[in-house]
Amino acid sequence: MAIRLPPVHALSAFEAAARHNSFAVAAEELCITPSALSHRIRLLEDFLGERLFVRDGRTVTLSEFGRRYLDVVRSALRTLSDFPLPHRSSPAQPRIKVTVPPTFARCLLVPRLAEFARLHPDIVVELFLSVPLYDLGLGESDVEVRFGAGRYSDIVTEKLFEEPTFAVASPAYLQSIGGLKNPADLSRATLLRSALEPWQPWFEVAGLDWPEPSASLRLDDLGLLLEAVRHGLGVGLSRKHFVQDLIARGEIVHLFPQVQLKSPPHAYYVVYEQAERRRPEVGAFIDWMLDTFRRL
Structure with a gap:
């Protein structure tokens, strides 16, 4: 029978929080965010x-069970830390955990990561994917890139870049509906929907008093939206850095170039907790992100 053991990272978070009687101080000691430490404590409590x-507000004290369990945890951690490791002499590499939306990761971040690796060969980057518009806590990540309105409480938020939104379609789709000469011709087109790129702000710029489409295919991933456009399922909204290669290859057509939404409701932001930025590896990555993407 397999033995179920509590996660070691949750045990170390519990021990540090109990020793300092503070989640914030314990998080700083472990080089994680306070929200990540709280998550680990909850994970351990759920296990137990x-x-x-x-x-009690910002104050935390050990429960009766917590006091008894702390002795067991400290004994176990001491046994692990005191065990001799003769072949371990070099310190672990600094590493950062970065959570990013999938299309941003694929189209913008990964193609540029070689530059960061060249500048900081000693820092290990670990990438994780997130779902845009779900404004969750930072959790286990040190840094996040979020696509949204930029209103995130209790964390530092810096806009990476903003670019216009415009309409696109495949040549085959345009041929199938007899072409589109002006924005009003979209009345006979299928408008692909996405919460990430709503049509209503673009309609206003185009001078169309139309409601948000509600009956066509919806795709809440920008990469999937472009795939749907490329395969001729309808007209979609996109941005230069995601679609420029497809336009250059003739797979997608930029419609009505004179109609562009200069300030879309959503943009990309790098978000982090201020305490995390003081870690050299995290600060280096955030500075590189801001410098790299503000030069796009």
Whole structure:
């Protein structure tokens, strides 16, 4: 029978929080965010089925069970840390965990990561994917790139870049509906929907008093939206850095070049907690991101 053990990273978070009687100080010691430390404590409490801390506003104290469990945890961690490791002499490499939306990662970040690796060969980058518009906590990540309105409470938010939104379609689709000469001709087109790129702001710029489409295919991923456009499923909204190669190859056509939404409701932001930026590797990555993407 397999033995179910609590996660070691949750045990170390519990021990540090109990020793400092503070989640914030414990998080700083472990080089993680306070929200990540809280997540680890909750993970351990769920595993145990018991409350480890009594929370009163910003103050946390050990519960009766927590005091008894702390002795066991400290003994186990001490045993692990005191075990001799004769072949371990070099310190671990600094590393950062970065969470990014999938299309941003594929089209913008990964093609440029070689530059960061050249500038900082000693820093290990670990990439994780997130779902845009779901404004969740930072969790286990040190840095996140979010696509949204940029209103995130209790974390530092810096816009990476903003670019106009415009309409695109495949040549085959345009031929199938007899072409599109002006924005009003979209009344006979299928408008692909996405919460990431709503049509209503673009309609206003185009002088169309139309409601947001509600009956066509919806794709809440910018990469999938472009694939749907490329395969001739309808007209979609996109941005230069995602679609420029497809336009250059003639797979997608930029419609009505004179009609562009200069300030879309959503943009890309790098978000992080201020305490994390003080870690040299995290600060280096954030500075590189801001410098790289503000030069796009």
